[in-house]
Amino acid sequence: MTASIRQQAARVLLGNWTGHSTVPSHSLYPHQWSWDSAFIAIGLRHLSPRRAQVELESLLGSQWADGRIPHISFSPAVARDAYFPGPDFWQAVTQGGVETSGIIQPPVHALAAWLTHLADSDESVRRNFLARVYPKLVAWHAYLRDRRDLGGRGLVAIVHPWESGMDNSPAWDAALARVEPAPLESFTRRDTDHASDSDRPTDLDYGRYVQLAATYRDHGYDDGRTPFAFALEDPCFNALLIASEHALAEIASALSLDPVPHLKAAAALTSSLSTLFADGIFEARDLESERLVAAGTISGLVPLIVPGLVEAEELLATACGPRFRFGEVRMVPSYDLTGPAFEPGRYWRGPSWFNTAWLIHRGLVGLGRTDLAATLRTDVLELAATTGFAEYVDPHTGEPRGARDFSWTAALALDLEQ
Numbered sequence: 032m033t034a035s036i037r038q039q040a041a042r043v044l045l046g047n048w049t050g051h052s053t054v055p056s057h058s059l060y061p062h063q064w065s066w067d068s069a070f071i072a073i074g075l076r077h078l079s080p081r082r083a084q085v086e087l088e089s090l091l092g093s094q095w096a097d098g099r100i101p102h103i104s105f106s107p108a109v110a111r112d113a114y115f116p117g118p119d120f121w122q123a124v125t126q127g128g129v130e131t132s133g134i135i136q137p138p139v140h141a142l143a144a145w146l147t148h149l150a151d152s153d154e155s156v157r158r159n160f161l162a163r164v165y166p167k168l169v170a171w172h173a174y175l176r177d178r179r180d181l182g183g184r185g186l187v188a189i190v191h192p193w194e195s196g197m198d199n200s201p202a203w204d205a206a207l208a209r210v211e212p213a214p215l216e217s218f219t220r221r222d223t224d225h226a227s228d229s230d231r232p233t234d235l236d237y238g239r240y241v242q243l244a245a246t247y248r249d250h251g252y253d254d255g256r257t258p259f260a261f262a263l264e265d266p267c268f269n270a271l272l273i274a275s276e277h278a279l280a281e282i283a284s285a286l287s288l289d290p291v292p293h294l295k296a297a298a299a300l301t302s303s304l305s306t307l308f309a310d311g312i313f314e315a316r317d318l319e320s321e322r323l324v325a326a327g328t329i330s331g332l333v334p335l336i337v338p339g340l341v342e343a344e345e346l347l348a349t350a351c352g353p354r355f356r357f358g359e360v361r362m363v364p365s366y367d368l369t370g371p372a373f374e375p376g377r378y379w380r381g382p383s384w385f386n387t388a389w390l391i392h393r394g395l396v397g398l399g400r401t402d403l404a405a406t407l408r409t410d411v412l413e414l415a416a417t418t419g420f421a422e423y424v425d426p427h428t429g430e431p432r433g434a435r436d437f438s439w440t441a442a443l444a445l446d447l448e449q
């Protein structure tokens with residue numbers, strides 16, 4: 032059983048490898064995605080630590096001069112209209128000539144870099160891996176802290192739902208409702224060619240996503256100049272930045288550099304994150320109203336990964352209570368099971384995802400809750416194998432949804448199987 036999960040996951044990852052990076056899915060997502068690559072590297076390190084490092088370094092090859100890591104690095108080998116919005120929509124080319132999107136995704140990269148280093152530290156040192164990626168990761172975090180603290184509270188703001196990685200989360204509904212959607216006839220979706228309409232965001236969502244991205248693009252992706260209609264402080268995004276600052280501290284120490292600035296940054300972010308805690312969970316803050324959005328989503332549980340989190344016990348009680356029913360439903364649902372917007376099959380509005388399960392598993396291990404961690408691990412491994420490495424699953428039935436042979440599902444199952 033165990034050997035077979037490893038073999039099947041390896042088959043998926045080898046099949047999705049393009050020579051220097053891994054596509055999330057050949058059909059739905061045929062390019063390189065930012066946080067996918069970080070999760071993929073975390074699994075790939077068990078097959079080939081070198082390949083895992085190449086994955087991350089190839090992503091860092093698309094980093095912008097201002098430090099941002101774009102959420103998509105487009106492959107010139109793929110048809111320009113295979114994915115929407117593609118390179119012709121974003122119109123962004125790095126100094127090195129890589130076509131990219133202009134928005135970002137959650138910063139899991141430093142954590143992934145540290146974990147891939149640990150997989151074979153001798154080989155990693157021989158490759159000078161940490162020394163090469165460290166300045167790039169520092170620049171990435173500096174971009175986030177300096178350019179994206181739009182609320183002035185020491186928290187990073189996202190300016191597009193795609194930046195959260197949880198595109199159609201109910202937490203974005205009220206803010207998105209303020210956005211005039213781009214007309215439907217002005218663009219052609221490609222996602223619904225490959226996945227069922229009922230598993231994906233609606234056309235209205237897409238019209239708004241397109242409008243927000245076009246406004247950012249038309250202002251040169253300039254964070255100081257763009258009139259952002261959508262700007263929120265997302266708990267998951269900020270929690271991952273904290274985890275990655277801790278990883279940067281480890282990397283700095285390994286390079287005989289000073290880890291203290293990273294530890295200080297992590298401590299300051301952790302204290303700011305507390306301002307998002309309400310009703311037993313972390314909630315996003317909408318910078319238009321300056322209010323927390325009263326929607327319980329998986330993003331609000333991801334801070335379990337933050338070392339020394341003072342709210343950890345309350346958060347665990349929420350995870351195990353009626354809103355997320357930890358241990359009773361499959362993995363951890365992406366949205367409050369009792370919430371008014373809950374839909375068991377629609378993307379980030381209810382289904383359970385493997386990357387968030389992995390993050391919560393890591394948090395539980397860090398908290399010493401090995402009992403809960405073991406339950407989650409068993410569920411992840413079983414679902415990964417029985418769903419053909421689905422993108423996400425119905426939390427009540429475990430039925431697969433979205434893409435199959437999905438890379439981060441295979442990678443993270445491989446990691447937990449070790």
Ligand code: 2M8
Nearest residue numbers: 055060064066067193196197198222
């Ligand atoms: C999904 O997002 C993309 C846009 O970035 C899409 O729907 O086309 C999300 O699940 C996101 O978290 C993920 O990184 C991406 C690729 O797997 O797909």
